[in-house]
Amino acid sequence: MDPSQEQPTGRRSVAHVRDAWYVLAQSPELTDKPLARKLFGVPLVLFRDPSGAAGCVLDRCPHRMVPLSLGRVVQGQLECGYHGWQFDTAGTCRTVPGLCSGEEAKSRNVASYATREQDGFVWVWGTADQEPTDEPYRLPATDRPGYAVVRRVVDFPGSLVMTLENALDVPHTAFLHRGLFRGGREPVEIKAILTRTRHMVQAEFVGEPRPEGIAAKILSPSGGVLTHFDRFKLPSVAEVEYKLGEDSHIVTTSLCTPVEDFLTRVYAVISLKSPVPSWLVAPFIEPFAFKIFDQDAWILREQSEAIEHWGGERYQNTEIDLMGAQIWRMLRRAEGGKLDEDDEDWSREIRLRV
Amino acid sequence: MDPSQEQPTGRRSVAHVRDAWYVLAQSPELTDKPLARKLFGVPLVLFRDPSGAAGCVLDRCPHRMVPLSLGRVVQGQLECGYHGWQFDTAGTCRTVPGLCSGEEAKSRNVASYATREQDGFVWVWGTADQEPTDEPYRLPATDRPGYAVVRRVVDFPGSLVMTLENALDVPHTAFLHRGLFRGGREPVEIKAILTRTRHMVQAEFVGEPRPEGIAAKILSPSGGVLTHFDRFKLPSVAEVEYKLGEDSHIVTTSLCTPVEDFLTRVYAVISLKSPVPSWLVAPFIEPFAFKIFDQDAWILREQSEAIEHWGGERYQNTEIDLMGAQIWRMLRRAEGGKLDEDDEDWSREIRLRV
Amino acid sequence: MDPSQEQPTGRRSVAHVRDAWYVLAQSPELTDKPLARKLFGVPLVLFRDPSGAAGCVLDRCPHRMVPLSLGRVVQGQLECGYHGWQFDTAGTCRTVPGLCSGEEAKSRNVASYATREQDGFVWVWGTADQEPTDEPYRLPATDRPGYAVVRRVVDFPGSLVMTLENALDVPHTAFLHRGLFRGGREPVEIKAILTRTRHMVQAEFVGEPRPEGIAAKILSPSGGVLTHFDRFKLPSVAEVEYKLGEDSHIVTTSLCTPVEDFLTRVYAVISLKSPVPSWLVAPFIEPFAFKIFDQDAWILREQSEAIEHWGGERYQNTEIDLMGAQIWRMLRRAEGGKLDEDDEDWSREIRLRV
Numbered sequence A, B, C: 001m002d003p004s005q006e007q008p009t010g011r012r013s014v015a016h017v018r019d020a021w022y023v024l025a026q027s028p029e030l031t032d033k034p035l036a037r038k039l040f041g042v043p044l045v046l047f048r049d050p051s052g053a054a055g056c057v058l059d060r061c062p063h064r065m066v067p068l069s070l071g072r073v074v075q076g077q078l079e080c081g082y083h084g085w086q087f088d089t090a091g092t093c094r095t096v097p098g099l100c101s102g103e104e105a106k107s108r109n110v111a112s113y114a115t116r117e118q119d120g121f122v123w124v125w126g127t128a129d130q131e132p133t134d135e136p137y138r139l140p141a142t143d144r145p146g147y148a149v150v151r152r153v154v155d156f157p158g159s160l161v162m163t164l165e166n167a168l169d170v171p172h173t174a175f176l177h178r179g180l181f182r183g184g185r186e187p188v189e190i191k192a193i194l195t196r197t198r199h200m201v202q203a204e205f206v207g208e209p210r211p212e213g214i215a216a217k218i219l220s221p222s223g224g225v226l227t228h229f230d231r232f233k234l235p236s237v238a239e240v241e242y243k244l245g246e247d248s249h250i251v252t253t254s255l256c257t258p259v260e261d262f263l264t265r266v267y268a269v270i271s272l273k274s275p276v277p278s279w280l281v282a283p284f285i286e287p288f289a290f291k292i293f294d295q296d297a298w299i300l301r302e303q304s305e306a307i308e309h310w311g312g313e314r315y316q317n318t319e320i321d322l323m324g325a326q327i328w329r330m331l332r333r334a335e336g337g338k339l340d341e342d343d344e345d346w347s348r349e350i351r352l353r354v
Helices: A160-168 A213-219 A278-310 A324-335 B160-168 B213-219 B278-310 B324-335 C160-168 C213-219 C278-310 C324-335
Strands: A021-026 A035-039 A042-048 A054-058 A072-074 A077-079 A093-095 A115-118 A121-125 A148-156 A189-196 A200-206 A226-233 A237-244 A248-260 A263-273 A346-353 B021-026 B035-039 B042-048 B054-058 B072-074 B077-079 B093-095 B115-118 B121-125 B148-156 B189-196 B200-206 B226-233 B237-244 B248-260 B263-273 B346-353 C021-026 C035-039 C042-048 C054-058 C072-074 C077-079 C093-095 C115-118 C121-125 C148-156 C189-196 C200-206 C226-233 C237-244 C248-260 C263-273 C346-353
Touching: A021 A035, A021 A042, A021 A248, A035 A248, A042 A121, A054 A115, A054 A121, A148 A160, A148 A278, A160 A226, A160 A237, A160 A248, A160 A263, A160 A278, A160 A324, A200 A324, A226 A324, A263 A278, B021 B035, B021 B042, B021 B248, B035 B248, B042 B121, B054 B115, B054 B121, B148 B160, B148 B278, B160 B226, B160 B237, B160 B248, B160 B263, B160 B278, B160 B324, B200 B324, B226 B324, B263 B278, C021 C035, C021 C042, C021 C248, C035 C248, C042 C121, C054 C115, C054 C121, C148 C160, C148 C278, C160 C226, C160 C237, C160 C248, C160 C263, C160 C278, C160 C324, C200 C324, C226 C324, C263 C278
Parallel strands: none
Antiparallel strands: A021 A121, A035 A042, A042 A054, A072 A077, A115 A121, A148 A263, A189 A200, A189 A346, A200 A226, A226 A237, A237 A248, A248 A263, B021 B121, B035 B042, B042 B054, B072 B077, B115 B121, B148 B263, B189 B200, B189 B346, B200 B226, B226 B237, B237 B248, B248 B263, C021 C121, C035 C042, C042 C054, C072 C077, C115 C121, C148 C263, C189 C200, C189 C346, C200 C226, C226 C237, C237 C248, C248 C263
């Protein structure tokens, strides 16, 4: 059969892990107005109650279905813009203007979502009307002395799996980011140690050459070994950590929110320590990081469009696709509620050229 | 189950009452050119026959399916722009250019629709090749002395039911139209008398406070009681009637045409009598009415998008949703041809705050 | 039943004849970069191997599905822009950067398509990984002395069948192209001889009046008879040939490529001999031809939109629709592999007015 006519038989990289926390906003974005957001394609609306605490309800008035985010916040109640029905952060309908009979009715309530505000982010629990079973992920190194912190929000037109894989994949950097990131010298063979626990997979790269040139000398004048870890933490966190000698340390944490099946919003936090004053380094990191984000967003869009065109995914993995397969498997298990049945923790070594 | 994952179990506010008249154009719009229109999503084309009478046929040439509205009108015949086939207002194919064998063929005819021109509108019967069973609705007060008449055409991105409900709903005015219409004072409790016959439902509002301020004094210097009726007449007419004392009288008639399932074109006619000369009042009504139309169109678009997003409708009515439920039920019965089986006429009272 | 509610019961003018050659590019378009194309909606990518020969593979990297056309050509190998996998024109994956284990794997290869470069066009066989059973169509009269040749590429928003029929249909010219082409005088009755062989259908028009006015005198000062042939050659070639006396000869060949089901790219070649020097005539042909192409593209777009709206096709043919029915039948038989079971060659006469 003509291969172009085959149906994809592979996976579809969309996983909905709903009993988990996701970042829906940065704290300063949530003011005295309703803030419309989406999670797994479901429209939600954030607002602050009379005490200033963040709340989140389904963005759909039970009366005529219009988005509640089109209305306003009146004394900590969310008011629909069409007929003025009012709701509190628990989703209870408190007022139906014009109605004389006073009793409340459960059918007029709207679904609500548990909410936490932490590390400058508003986190929302992915299942409505449910008590969270844990607490949100804590950012590393956001307030350690000597560290500069840069935050950015970037939308990637790919599924959560695709975006996490892209954030943690080493081999693409020499090609997609040619000239910016790796690719400037002959590849050398190194070792990667892949470690898998129930909620995390980590790749440690041993023997990776330290960057050449002036940049490296500035960042680590005393020389020293390059240490590099990539980590995925269920269901939405990607960490990339570099150490160069004792002087330089950089952790990029990507908090990934599945806005739609093929749209992932990444709240990126870059924590940086270097012998050069961080206020001096930070301005140079940003344009570099943005260029890389742009290239990643571009290829993810192309990949998503191809998946839509072909009606599904059909991938050929090799052994150097270290993280992607693990990310997909862990998310699938988490989605199916099968994390407890998972195998023992394990670790293995792979050789690759970088 | 997470409410955001539930499927809508409610109705879908789309009703196709086809054995009825609908306005498809204002008379002056139909000149010596074909005029493309849609009804229930079906493309139709209007044109005038040699005597100037309006005709309407399906906008699809039987030959190669191209819209006949792309062609021209030649001596009262509608000519296709692709191969020149010609049709009369009865839909009969009169000419196939190039063809030597002269006989006509029924398969070359196009469906035609009964047409009436009345009150400055071109009305079309909603079923092709069918004799109408009644005559179009007659506009009230279009030529009574002392009345000013303003006409406007507005497209609302909502279903026929949604648009009619919006036109006849009182409670939304204080919120969607805050500052323009109601909402400026403390609500008072009043009585509404809802009367239902086979083809009409009417709400009469008793005890509604008269508007305050200078406007009211100008409109009714002698004071007097405010009378307010809202009426729906099957399948497409909404009337809102206000009287203020003996001096002022305003009737807004909305002739609603279901262009597509979620696009309704409203031919609005405002008839106004007031102690102030009507030529003086009319210019002030228009910007006010347009602002209200804009706000209604905006919320209907949001409601339609929500319905599309959620795949259907899921409404929570309260007893002050006087008209919407009746409009939907009457249209559903009319669509199913079950009007004759309808119950007795009835009337009931509801209390609400306005 | 209301005719506007009927479902189309007719054919759908989409035929996929895959074991055939199609033009995918003009030779000069294919340089040292990958060139993205589509055939039957399937994304393909053309590139040149180290010897400069044209190759064509499926435009989908087996690794992560991104289009290979986003990458680059490195020493005659096509390199993916995401992870740098490299492929030759046979579709074999030659390199996976970063991978230490050296063996190749068939699953990493990409489907490839036979390719020919001829008459200034790159032809591609419509089925992947298949040996062609014949050679591409040869253009007539591209290099005969005294002939001017004009080439143009035009996209028509119609199916292959619709576009071929339009190119070879006589009756529409007096209406769609009114004022440009026919239609300026009273129609006369002439004879058409329709001849059908297995791979071709030809209409010869006998008695067609020669054009009037100065144009005709310039083109054929010696007078003489007008000869006119229209030909369809399976699966994608339309030829229109005119001779006026001994002096003037014009052949318009349309090589039609089904890019998508309702998008056909036409590589048009006009070969012209006339008593007026061809360098003088050619500049006058172009704007005239382009205007005609524009009108044809416009009506095909309208026809395609109608087909989409109605969900299929519903045509009424008359006996003067000489070519369309034959084109459709031949393509359907070719698509079904039933050409060999076809009837005897035949010929018949039809009378029509032009």
